[in-house]
Amino acid sequence: MITISRDDWELASYIVTALGLPVAIAFFAWEQRKERDNEEEEAYQLLADAYNDFLKVVLRHPDLQLRTAAPLLNPTPEQRERMLVIFDMLISLFERAFLVAHKERMSETERRRWNSWDDFMREWCRREDFRNALPLLLRGEDPEFQSYLQRVAEEEGGALFFPHRFTEGVPHA
Known part of the structure; x- marks a missing residue:
């Protein structure tokens, strides 16, 4: 033993x-x-699901031609109202994605996830009607998000309403 x-x-x-x-x-x-x-990953998946749900809303309104490159010519007041509501939904989703996924320093995985949101934002900012609505849509949103999306809009479509920055959501003349 x-x-x-x-x-x-x-x-x-x-x-x-x-x-x-x-x-x-x-x-x-x-x-x-x-x-x-x-x-x-779960937060990213929830955001991706929310964007897919948003696209379903877009599909339910084909008369607005939101998935085409050119804006709808001569929309009716009712079409403009629906378009503004849909754009507002999109801004809300983009802001949520920005607050959840955007960081100054990101890992490779975080950067890859963020790049898909940046691509979505750039795609929508190429639409003239979306860019033109941004001063109204960005009122009251997170200031860092406002600056980010303004910069994206300037890069993607020129400085239509953004000579430099706007104060409290109102464009400078």
Whole structure:
């Protein structure tokens, strides 16, 4: 029969402490990072689902021609109202994506996720009617988001209503 002395138990406890504790801390940190990644992926998926739901709204209004490059010529007052509501929904979604997904410093995965939202924003900012509605649509939105989308609109379609910046949602003349 093997007998283990008190000194052997003490040595074993030191080894477990010296090796086990750092391994446990590393495992905990890895699990926390994995959980954060899963939460970020879930948030991205929820935003992607919301954009798909938005596109379903666009599809229910084919007379507005929102998926064409050119704006609708001579829209009726009712069409303008529906278009403005749909654009407002889109701005709300873009702002949510900006607040959730945009960071100054991003990992490769975060950058890839953000780039898809940037592409969506640029696509819509190429539409003259959307750009023309931005001063109204951006009122009251997050200031950093306002600046970001204004810059995108300027890059994609010129400075129609944005000579430089606007104050409290009202364009400068």
